[in-house]
Amino acid sequence: MSDDREPSVNISGGESGGGVAAEFDxxxxxxxxxxxxxxxxxxxxxxxxGGRDAFPCLVRTILSQNTSDVASQPAHDALIERYGNEPAAANPSGGGNVDLAAALSNAEHADLAETISSAGLYNQKSEVIIAAAEWVLEEFGSAQAFDAFVKDEPPTEVRETLLSVSGVGPKTADCVLLFAGGRPGxxxxxxxxxxxxxxxxxxxxxxxxxxxxxxxxxxxxxxxxxxxxxxxxxxxxxxxxxxxxxxxxxxxxxxxxxxxxxxxxxxxxxxxxxxxxx
Structure with missing residues (x-):
């Protein structure tokens, strides 16, 4: 048996962040x-x-496709370091927080692919991530509005909407619903x-x-x-x-x-x- 427990910093939100506690018997x-x-x-x-921001959660889950956490976590960290610290002007909704969707929608494919190369299938994943960022901005206007959609709208509607995005399959959609939306069931x-x-x-x-x-x-x-x-x-x-x-x-x-x-x-x-x- 391995002693490797789930890391405290990942798409689940660590020790807390919403959702529903359960008792096991x-x-x-x-x-x-x-x-x-x-x-x-x-x-x-x-x-x-629950409690994770929806768009970063979507990106993190895309990075995890067909690879291990050992490979995808460094890719996620590198992506956030490079694109999650853009000037506040990158946020179309105003304020001081970065809109990661806006930053990634403007990313150069080759640069993003290099950044996430540890995750494997980096050329394909960079295309999916950029397209998802463009979709979020086109459909919702900002990552913040997308987050509200994931957390507030009926789960079936959120799931169907996510599944309409190229490169987003059932597992990815469900992870966003769970880890960002905190949806039970x-x-x-x-x-x-x-x-x-x-x-x-x-x-x-x-x-x-x-x-x-x-x-x-x-x-x-x-x-x-x-x-x-x-x-x-x-x-x-x-x-x-x-x-x-x-x-x-x-x-x-x-x-x-x-x-x-x-x-x-x-x-x-x-x-x-x-x-x-x-």
Whole structure:
């Protein structure tokens, strides 16, 4: 087991920032999915979600696509250092705070790509980020107005609007709703979540990301969904890894072993296959 806990400074807002606090008790869980999340609640950090500014959160999530936090966090930090300290004149809404959308909409593609190169796919991501910044200014006028939209409008409307932006998929949209909007009942599905809940047998083996999300948002109480997302990622990194889950070496090593159906995992032979292929 790794001692690497979720960093205190990231898109979740650290120790606080809004959202809904939850209590975790596996003995009182109504579904298997809730029982898993409650067990994670006994093992990992417990905190609320929300409070991040929406556009920086969107940028941070785009940077995290198809890469690890170890790679994407330095790219985010470099981007903020370079573009988050533009003169106040870069803020069309006035005041002394930088409008990051305005700064990035004027960024040179090559310069931004160089700045975020540690995140991987930097040419593609720089195009997406610049286009997203231009979209925010065109549709909302400022990053501040976009933030208000994310926090105040109905979640379904916010999600559909975000999904209309090129390069923004369901996971990215849901992360903005969760980490910026602090919306309960949002369970973003990344590769870890997709893998884990099909292996456990909670979602169908052939379920795509959206189908897994639908199952989890239906079976996990709304106030536990945000925690379920971040804690499941940590669980996937420590125990239920893609190629070498803990149960292969020791049946008792995984804290979810007694409730897992091990779909696609064969300890007898050491074989690992995607649940879809079972």
């Amino acid at each position: 596996p003995a009182t869980a109504d579904t298997r999915a809730e029982r898993i999340v409650d067990r994670l609640g006994e093992r990992y950090w417990q905190k609320t979600y 949002v369970f973003p599905v990344d590769t870890h979540v997709h893998r884990i809940y099909r292996r456990l047998g909670i979602a169908p083996a052939d379920a795509d990301h959206e189908e897994v999300r639908a199952v989890l948002e239906r079976e996990v109480p709304a106030e536990k969904c945000g925690f379920g997302h971040t804690a499941s990622i940590q669980f996937g990194r420590e125990y239920c890894t893609a190629r070498n889950p803990a149960c292969l070496e020791d049946p008792d090593a995984c804290p979810m072993g007694d409730v897992c159906e091990q779909i696609g995992v064969y300890p007898e032979t050491g074989e690992i296959v995607d649940p879809t292929d079972v």
